[in-house]
Amino acid sequence: MTEQGDSAPTAPEGVDTEKPSAARIYDWYLGGTQNWAVDREFGRRMERQWPYVKPGARHNREFMNRAVRSALGAGIRQFIDLGSGVPTAGNVHEVIAAELPDDEPAKVVYVDYEPVAVAHATVILEEEGATDWAGIIQADMRSPKTVLRAPRTRELIDFTQPVCLMLVAVLHFAGPDDDPAGIVRTYRDALAPGSRLVISHMSEGDAEPGEALDGLRWLVEQYRNTSNPMWLRDRDEIVELFGDWTLLEPGVVHLPDWRPDRRLNAVEAEARPFAWCGVAEKPA
Numbered sequence: 001m002t003e004q005g006d007s008a009p010t011a012p013e014g015v016d017t018e019k020p021s022a023a024r025i026y027d028w029y030l031g032g033t034q035n036w037a038v039d040r041e042f043g044r045r046m047e048r049q050w051p052y053v054k055p056g057a058r059h060n061r062e063f064m065n066r067a068v069r070s071a072l073g074a075g076i077r078q079f080i081d082l083g084s085g086v087p088t089a090g091n092v093h094e095v096i097a098a099e100l101p102d103d104e105p106a107k108v109v110y111v112d113y114e115p116v117a118v119a120h121a122t123v124i125l126e127e128e129g130a131t132d133w134a135g136i137i138q139a140d141m142r143s144p145k146t147v148l149r150a151p152r153t154r155e156l157i158d159f160t161q162p163v164c165l166m167l168v169a170v171l172h173f174a175g176p177d178d179d180p181a182g183i184v185r186t187y188r189d190a191l192a193p194g195s196r197l198v199i200s201h202m203s204e205g206d207a208e209p210g211e212a213l214d215g216l217r218w219l220v221e222q223y224r225n226t227s228n229p230m231w232l233r234d235r236d237e238i239v240e241l242f243g244d245w246t247l248l249e250p251g252v253v254h255l256p257d258w259r260p261d262r263r264l265n266a267v268e269a270e271a272r273p274f275a276w277c278g279v280a281e282k283p284a
């Protein structure tokens with residue numbers, strides 16, 4: 001499946017290559033290879049109108065990596081990654097493999113409803129010999145009970161021990177009718193004390209009125225016409241998703257401001273306002 005040449009890769013079973021999909025567009029933003037012409041065409045249109053899609057996707061991926069490393073540093077060894085996407089470089093199990101010695105086990109459950117994400121993750125986990133500690137289930141994260149009760153989830157996750165639950169760049173695909181606060185509450189309630197909740201979410205943030213904000217609003221309108229409509233939320237709504245869990249320092253901030261480990265270039269700095277993120281811990 002080659003991205004650069006606009007060739008038509010063979011689609012895994014169940015993959016609709018006629019309509020753009022959020023998972024594959026995001027893969028293209030990150031420079032991945034699991035996308036089709038329809039996704040690239042959509043992605044390029046977004047980029048022309050709103051040049052922050054790629055720097056924003058990188059901010060998001062880097063935040064996710066820092067949050068996983070932080071959870072590992074706190075001793076957490078179980079991860080559930082909701083809306084995990086196409087496993088482009090830097091996915092959760094890769095961060096874990098890079099951080100932990102081979103003989104120190106951790107467990108990962110990936111969850112995505114997009115067939116190409118599931119097909120590709122399955123192949124990667126098999127090729128890497130990681131299937132005894134990492135798995136993927138095809139499910140809609142808006143049905144927490146289905147996710148939490150799935151046989152693969154039960155095989156891999158011990159719910160009496162802390163879990164790092166990740167909702168990274170996925171909740172903005174849940175609309176008001178989906179009751180995102182209720183969804184997240186159900187997940188929070190299922191987890192043991194010491195668990196962590198990692199959230200990132202697209203937003204108008206505190207951006208000044210102007211071209212960049214207009215471009216983002218236009219982009220959201222375009223996603224509304226795909227199979228993955230998008231909803232922006234403000235900071236207060238995102239803070240509420242953490243419920244009574246304890247927000248870890250530095251709280252709910254823009255992606256590159258959560259425990260940064262590098263300097264930003266000018267475009268990366270301009271992309272800063274358009275998402276919020278945070279990590280919270282379940283009190284004892």
Ligand SMILES: C[S@@+](CC[C@H](N)C(=O)[O-])C[C@H]1O[C@@H](n2cnc3c(N)ncnc32)[C@H](O)[C@@H]1O
Pocket residue numbers: 022023024026060061064082083084085086111112113114117139140141142167168169170173228
């Ligand atoms: C923007 S990508 C983010 C990927 C990854 N979490 C990251 O941040 O690098 C969003 C992913 O969420 C998935 N997704 C959207 N809504 C979902 C739902 N209701 N249930 C499961 N997956 C969903 C999409 O298929 C896509 O793969």
